[in-house]
Amino acid sequence: MSIANRLEKFIETEKLSKSAFAQKIGIQRSTLAHFFSGRNKPSSDFFLKIKESYPELDLNWLISGNKRNKSKKYQTIEKKIKSVIILYDDGSYKEN
16 A cells, blocks of 8 residues: 555545645645645655644554554653762772
């Protein structure tokens, strides 16, 4: 499935016309039409406008077709500092 197909699917899910979608994200209808016809490729600005209007939309899915990896590797975990070690030039150290 192409980016155009995924975007069209998203627009249908939102129950919008392509004109209404273009207006909502702040682009001209012709810009969207040129993208769907294959005349122009989407710019990074195009994707940023989509993300501003639809922050819940996974741009990774829209661009590549892959869902974002939600593994622990990408999650932010708040940690507290337990101690600090100061290393000196002579190889000695001090733990605070």
